[in-house]
Amino acid sequence: MQTNNVTIHDIAAALKIDSSTVSRALNNSPRVTQKTKQRIWAKAQEMGYQRNVLASNLRKNKTNTIGVxxxxxxRFFFSxxxxxIEETAFENGYNVIMCQSLEKLERETNLVQTLVANRVDGIILSISMETLDYEHMELARKNGIPTVFFDRHCDIPGNNNVLLNDYQGSFDATDHLVSQGCRNIAHLAGPRDLKLYQNRFNGYKEALEKNGLPFQPDLVIDSNLMEEDGANAAQKILETLPQVDGIFSANDVAAVGAMQFLKGKNIKIPDEIAIVGFxxxxxxxxxxxxxxxVDQSGKKMGRLATELLIKQINAKPIPLAPETIILEPTLIQRDSTQKKPTIHPNT
Incomplete structure (x- = not known):
């Protein structure tokens, strides 16, 4: 039995019929009788024929592949x-090519070029921390490849976005710390060149003002929000900012790093310093x-981004109007902010 690289011509030769008839039968054409189709399908299965999906898709100018x-x-949010993304793509007959920029603009640029060269039908992208201009995305646009940005906002006219209301999430987190009695709240901020971290900073600042607390610039500690950055920020707080009684971190990773450091210094959380992550x-x-x-609804965001991209792909060659979907955050209250009431003896 022949099992490798079987073509429609091999099947035609085995059955002593025309190869165009074999092609039509394998594509379920109504021009071929059911009896002939069944004969051809049986022989194709016997010979181990595998349809060349890539060649077929390229003839249709479609690869049924999405680049991410x-x-x-x-990072848990991205996973x-x-x-x-993958669940929704699979449900709609798409494969997914997954790539990591590792927060580097040069790597992100090369990945966009690679995906375009591989003729993906669309791209879902969360930009790197270094991405301050979007010239590299022009390549996708010029090749008619729709793009959806998620999580991190991009200032490109006419682009599609699926975002979280980061401002509201940060406002709620800071407001919650105030409700727990915190009055000097430090903010572990991400790079504010990114709109996402600008929004989280603004939410923090506005919550202070709404509660009548002064904004103190020295309580804002900027970093890339890795775990070691959180630990370094906590060390700075203990050494130079003893008034701090609450921390709002723009992500969980830095918040955990800060918590671990503070616990190592026997700081009681939340009684001495309460902490909220994101x-x-x-x-x-x-x-x-x-x-x-603050819950970011990562899976939901991935699903919505994929649905939006597929809608844009299916609309080709006439693109749909750009769309931005904004999800509302949810504050998950746990023990790192729930200060225990003081219990006095004999009460």
């Missing part, structure tokens, strides 16, 4: 977004004390 570029797959990753619920955080 994320900063880091190790949960990928789950939503993401609701799995670590946030198992660390002691469990971390209060």
């Amino acid at each position: 570029i994320i900063p880091r797959i190790s 949960s977004a990928i789950e939503g 993401s609701n990753g799995p670590t946030s619920s198992v660390i002691d004390p469990a971390l209060t955080t």
